[in-house]
Amino acid sequence: MSEPKARGGDWTPPLPANPPQGRGTSDEGRSRLEGGPEARSQQSEPLLEVRDLTVHHGQLRALDRVSLRVFPGEVYAIIGANGAGKSTLLRTIAGLHRPTDGAILYDGKDMTKIRPERRATGGIVMVPEGRRLFGSLTVEENLKVGATYARKGPWTIERVYEIFAWMKDRRTQRTAQLSGGEQQAVAIGRALVANPRVLLLDELSLGLAPVIVQRIYAMLPQILSTGLTVLLVEQDVSQALRVASHIQCLLEGHTTLEGRPSEVTAEQVEAAYFGLPGGNGGAGSLPVSRGGLGGIVPPERTEALWHGSTPSSRAS
Numbered sequence: 682m683s684e685p686k687a688r689g690g691d692w693t694p695p696l697p698a699n700p701p702q703g704r705g706t707s708d709e710g711r712s713r714l715e716g717g718p719e720a721r722s723q724q725s726e727p728l729l730e731v732r733d734l735t736v737h738h739g740q741l742r743a744l745d746r747v748s749l750r751v752f753p754g755e756v757y758a759i760i761g762a763n764g765a766g767k768s769t770l771l772r773t774i775a776g777l778h779r780p781t782d783g784a785i786l787y788d789g790k791d792m793t794k795i796r797p798e799r800r801a802t803g804g805i806v807m808v809p810e811g812r813r814l815f816g817s818l819t820v821e822e823n824l825k826v827g828a829t830y831a832r833k834g835p836w837t838i839e840r841v842y843e844i845f846a847w848m849k850d851r852r853t854q855r856t857a858q859l860s861g862g863e864q865q866a867v868a869i870g871r872a873l874v875a876n877p878r879v880l881l882l883d884e885l886s887l888g889l890a891p892v893i894v895q896r897i898y899a900m901l902p903q904i905l906s907t908g909l910t911v912l913l914v915e916q917d918v919s920q921a922l923r924v925a926s927h928i929q930c931l932l933e934g935h936t937t938l939e940g941r942p943s944e945v946t947a948e949q950v951e952a953a954y955f956g957l958p959g960g961n962g963g964a965g966s967l968p969v970s971r972g973g974l975g976g977i978v979p980p981e982r983t984e985a986l987w988h989g990s991t992p993s994s995r996a997s
């Protein structure tokens with residue numbers, strides 16, 4: 682079923698005054714975020730750590746010894762093409778897939794065998810790919826679902842209405858009647874009212890027009906100001922580089938690049954994303970080891986990488 686179109690008077694939160702533009706690894710935009718790159722150097726212990734995680738879907742090895750460390754206050758972005766293993770990684774952290782090998786540590790404790798609902802009540806909350814709202818329930822009813830087993834913390838339904846100003850007036854509307862961007866906002870609100878410490882965001886841009894994606898990401902500073910840590914998965918590389926303090930690129934279940942956006946070049950990101958030889962060598966980067974496209978990437982594919990117009994992020 683296709684998503685309903687946006688209607689007049691729909692959600693129109695402001696865009697950032699000077700939205701960062703263009704290709705590459707500019708620091709623009711990120712400096713506004715609490716817990717930026719500094720957070721990593723100032724913190725000694727990660728809030729979330731993944732060690733040598735291997736996950737299979739049947740015979741398919743979707744993740745192969747992937748590791749990461751997310752420090753408090755960070756926005757950590759996982760990038761990569763379709764099928765790279767990004768969602769598998771996030772869902773395994775949330776407890777929805779059982780790893781074949783490796784460990785997940787949260788606040789220093791081993792969470793690898795903890796049930797998903799206990800991870801959620803412990804503070805690891807996910808906004809799933811495709812939103813997964815209850816379409817027949819109203820906006821407020823969906824938010825109440827998120828608040829059912831909430832931790833204590835700053836986020837309430839009223840607080841969500843403060844950051845998404847349109848939502849209060851439409852709280853009695855069924856979410857199936859909302860536009861894709863509005864539904865995404867409700868899905869974020871539903872996660873926030875659970876008062877997470879770590880917010881897992883899976884492909885916020887999926888199926889949304891680039892301008893709507895920018896508006897959604899423009900909310901991140903307000904969300905981060907309450908002390909949250911964010912691990913996000915994003916196919917829209919430009920967007921990920923704008924908001925993240927740290928990025929990691931996956932390709933066919935392997936890490937091909939990792940570092941601060943300011944430390945990696947556009948060429949390295951492209952090489953890591955498409956699996957080209959070379960492109961490594963920058964600070965924080967890892968060798969690009971996969972064969973991928975054998976060194977030839979059609980121009981339209983690299984354009985898509987940088988303009989946020991991957992198939993999944995084209996307008997709805």
Ligand code: ATP
Pocket residue numbers: 738739741743761762763764765766767768769770916
């Ligand atoms: P996308 O952006 O397309 O969602 P992704 O990077 O998130 O890609 P995953 O969804 O994690 O990638 O998928 C990684 C690989 O695992 C793909 O080859 C995919 O087809 C496969 N896969 C994912 N989920 C399952 C599943 N439940 N059963 C079988 N195979 C799966």
